[in-house]
Amino acid sequence: MDETTTAGPAPATTVGPAPVGPAPAGTAPVGPAPAGTAVAAESGGWLELLADDCSPGDIQRLRAALLAGADDATRRRVESEAQLAETIRARLADRGRDARELRVRDDLVRRLASLRDSAGLLQEVVAQSRFLLGVDVAYIMLPTADGGRLRIDIVDGSLGDTLQGVVLRDGEGLGGEVMRSGRPLWSESYLDDGRLRRVRSVDSIAVSEHLGGILGVPLRFGRSTLGVLLAADRRPRRFSDHEVELLAGLAAHAAVALRNAQLFEENQRAVADLRQSNEALKRTDELRRRAGELREQLTAEVLRGGGIPEVGRAVARAVGLPVQVLGADGARLDAGPGTDDIDVVAVTGSAPERWLSGQEPASRTAIGRDHLAVVPIRMRDGCAGCLVAVSDVRIGDETVRLLEIGAMTAALVVATERSVAEAELRTRGAFVTALLAGDGDDAELRRRAVAADIDIDAIGVVVVLDNAGQDERAVAAAATRIAAELHGWVAQHADRFVVLARQHDVASVRARIAALGDGDLPAAGGIAPAAGGVAAVRTAHEAARQTAAVLLALKLPGAVATAAEVGPYRSLFSHAGRDDIAAFVEAALGPVLAYDRARGRDLATTLEAFLGQSQHHARTCEQLCIHPNTLYQRLERIGELLGTGWREPGRTLQLQLALHLRGLAQTLAPDVGRRGNTP
Template structure:
């Protein structure tokens, strides 16, 4: 009888796998064989199928450092139970759990193990499909954002990838800067999943194309998913749909994220329109006006740095950011006080004695910041 139940379960599970069954479909078979409800938990104890269980009593913590698919006996407030881990070569990805009014015998545990093996096969299949889709969509997004993209080819690839580029209402750039890119990639994947959009790595950042979503809705969603702590700078640009508009919106979103990094606002999520005066950096006319302001205000300092291979502009920027506090400036720059005094005297020779006055020092500080932003934007614009 025991052998017969195991054979029948394997046959039923094989049939489910051939039909492309889900985790829930797999869970039903050992449930029928054992006559007790089966719960399927994911890698992070999320409920995939079956009745809810207390993840604090069973789940990932039960199988810390486990390397075998051996069942574990459970003694919890919910009663006596058995849990079997679902393992891949990469490690733990979930478990099957069951509770019963009476103690489950070893045969019930073996049947549960058979179900766990089938869950592993489903997970491998789904992961392979997901990885293939990510590669395909990633290649498409990179082709879409290329400056020499062919419109007809892009639309053919969009259809084959299941992407409706005419429905894109937001283009979002998640830029980790010098931080760990994995957090940005994981967040982008979750966002695209919830918004029914698409995401892909592109150059040094991650791009999300979101259909039918407003900027307000997107901000609410990303705040909830990140727990209010973003692992990257996030630039948002609205989009009217279509490949050309997506490329234009991507450039705006990318520049927005770059400006956030330059302003020391890594971890913020904003639209370009929220950048105030810094929005002028995105247009040629605005850049021309800003360049004139920079030249008029700190031009002699920049010329001095280029001709003498110095970094007086950096010294002045730190000095003004520290409210002209000498000791803090020396500490940040790792220089002696006499060196700072020499540099400040040089700045006075180049810009005149009024540069430290409250009104004029604000203009100098703004000019230094705008100069740094323009350099960063120019650098990112040359990246592939």
Template sequence: MPTPDSWLRLLADERPAAELEDFRRDQLTSASGDRRDRVAREADRAFAIRRRLDARRRHAAELTVLNDLARRLTTLRDSGEVLSEVAAQARRLLDVDVAYLMLRRADGTLRIEVVDGSMGSVLRGIELADGSGLGGRVVRTGEPMWSEHYLRDTRVEHVAAVDAAAESEQLGGILGVPLIRGDEAIGVLLAADRRPRSFHGGEVELLAALASHAAVALHNAGLFEQHRRLVDELRAANATLRRADELRERLTAAVIGGGGYAEIAAELTRALGGPVTVFGADHEVLAGAPDERVPEVGEPGAVLAPVELRSGYAGCLVARGSAAEDAEAARLLGLGATSVAVVITSEQSRAEAEMRTRGEFVSALLSPGTDEAGLRRRARSAGISIAEVRTVAVFDPGDAEPRQTAALASRVAAEFGGWSAEHTGHLVALLPGADPERVAEWLRRLDLPCAVGVSACSGGVHAIRTAHESARQTATVLLALARARDCARDAELGIYRSLFGQAGRDELRVFIDDTVGPLLAHDRDRRRDLATTLRTYLEQSRHHARTCELLHVHANTLYQRLERVDRLLGPDWREPRRALEVQLALRLHDVLSALRARG
């Protein structure tokens, strides 16, 4: 007869279930009556104990696997690797066909990020609106949910795209548990079979435990990825700083060593691996390809860095091609722009020093009473051959900005191999070997910022002073004639040359008084402006409508004014010959008034 110790020995020795079944069958066969009932009860108890031991052994094995998985997840530093590992282990732990993870995005939608065990790619990338589908319900409630046959389950809010994918994968039973981080569901871990299946409490707990480890691992992986990005950014920033420091040192060495725009462009080309061009304030190429141009605003394939001085815009640096594709092109070009600004400032300082020296010499040269022998000695030391000067040009800015005038004088001096300097409010250029016609023709092709007077010179101190005075007077007359951005030779002024001398001016005043004196006296005494009306009327070829339009007066007003002119000048002023004299007299009066206003 078997005793409880017999069953305990079999259980303690962990004998197979088949051996326990054989033992029970043998005992039942040999027993009868009450004894047979007792054997059956003892066998049932032994098998119940065996089932509990198997369940605990299986649970312990699952916990061991889960702990091993948790340790392995902590070693993963990439979110993608974590997701893939969790999906693969979910399939293994629950012995299902498919496992996948859905993560919640910023807008609340759920997206299937990783699938393990699928027959195709239809599941990956599917998105669910907030709260829809089995996954949406799990996230909304924060509780696990399973469906024995998903496609037939009426408890789930079905989504056409998801149902189509589930049908394509032949999915039946599905279990979903939330991925919880803190108090928030960040996603869903789902396990599915290709047959209807019910999931018991232990399986739900097991998958939920795996989801908890997955949420922690995802958080840690995110932190590691963030840390890695920060490290990469710091490393890139340090590399950028080292690169910029190296370029700054090379640029500084080039500038200190006397290098100019070409050396700066070469260093930048070397640093950026592509062509760099340096432009001046007028967009002329200072270094680089001579046919280059400044790009338009927003032009693709080009990066521009302006050169700014205290006085304003002084040029720019432009990178094109592979140099413009460099992520640090703008920053490195900015360093080059600073170096270019230093070179420009240095050149300006040297030019100003030379200008002061030459300005002192020109002032002495153009001032009467200065010792000519001393002037010739100073000219030789300054490298100026006064005997070879053939043209003198005077640049008078009038009321305009003098900086552009100075730049133009320097440009003319450079073009014709001469010298320029400031003298008594205007710029003077002494040009050897260039005749005045050629200089004037060259100047007229430019957009002039000032009035320019040009005079011929035969060389020597006296001839330079005479030519300077003539050129100065020419520029002054141009300003008086409202030709403030024009160029003229003294020989081209015609009758206006009479304005250069006092005798000529006296003669012109007599002519003016004889011709329009009563009209001017009337305007002066009564503070009227009939002269302007008459001048405009004659300039418009006596066209009444155009004159009224320009003066902004009614036709009757114009007729009244012209009748008053008849009384002052006599009706014969309308005759062609007399009208020409009147128009000329008014013009000369305006010029003399402008000259008088300029002193």
């Protein structure tokens, strides 16, 4: 460096004392002396020169002017005065620099105290760090949420965005070491410093940013280190103690301001949480008010004798949304206004039974653009249905709570209706039992019919639902729906449900029952016509019962048929019919059956499987799980017993019919007299 650069005044962004002492030997002032220097030389004083804020060159020029032609004593005095003037000038320069730095720091402290946003505060800190230290780049590293790493969050002076988001662990790089130790640290040339634990990815970023000298100081608040403030040049640089202290002082102010900003933000969040809590309390109070009003309305409806439709309409008014009530089978239980346009299957993509069966959570759920709330009607013995509400906006917890209140009232209504229905069912069941068992004369039975609210002369069709005692609740529900559809009465008799209908068209009744069950009832249904009166109802009931029993025997548990449709099989229920069938079976299969009885074999089953598989050997072996040789031996024995020609079409048809009737007779034989019946 030349003399002007070494001894000239420090720039605004350069920190550090200027060199002190006489000019090097052999140097001479450059250019003509300014007028002020001449005046000072003539007066022989240095104060005028220092008062004019002179430069080191001005002092050297005055010194040269005073030494020209001076004797030894004068030269010693001038040299001493010149050195003293240099010292005073340097100290004045230091004071000026300190004053400038103090003004900048005071201004920064005032601005930091006014900032409440952490990001804005940190951005101001890095900008002032660049200004005060005269560096190319300044940045701040803050701990990540997990507390185990540091991330560069705020950068000023970067060539690009490569520094933003860089992550270091404690002890890695210069910033990680400062964070670990809690003490300032600087490196004259970061990429060549072997003291630091290097990270390859960070080194590549330092190369792209051309980073040289780096100074890092901790952001300390009390005993806590909140982060690291770093200042870097794009050339090697040694940082003086004054620069370290300057950046550390700035970091101390920044740490206090940062902590204050964090506390302010925490306070703001606390205020927001408190405001939300107050709003939640207001909503809770409003919900309690609305819930109380809804309970009063529902109580009034129930006391007036209202049912499920009235409950649905009251809940719809309370929530301000269309509401519908579905049964456990997904069918509508209400007919409230404004609910016909809700297609739950179209909205959800599945039937409500998914919620009722537990396949979906029975709570609020959003589907597509619509929001659907499904709240179950819970009973002690299971789910009796659900309340459904649909909205174009998200359904809130308050609405769900009101729906739950409605569901509890609906459960009470359903329980009451069940109790009434069960009482009526018991009363009618006692009457039907007496009617069908022949207890009492006609006059007594008619009086009991009037007490059970049954018009015995109006009965035109008798329906019997039989599922062999399985799933009684489902069969009872189906019988109730059939009775309501046919405007008749329902009762339970001998583990079966009997519907006494006012209709007289058997074909129409059959079609309507099939439609109600969607082609599959929970029980076999037998239908028989009745002409009205005690005897006719008994006869029709027996025919319908036998029809249902035949359907079960034919393995058609969900089918419905009239007595005429199973006429040929009904002969199995009479003694004469069973005797005729037994004779037919004996004539066709007698030798085989006798062989089985005598030897404990089951050739009849083998014969039935062989004919059922169209005399296909491999399929028969697979069905019976036997070896082909075993099948051939059994078929040879059957041929010996039945004689030649037993495989001819006419003979096989006779054998299959005999086997089929034999199986039905064995199935239906226990039904004669079963569950209290008589042939």
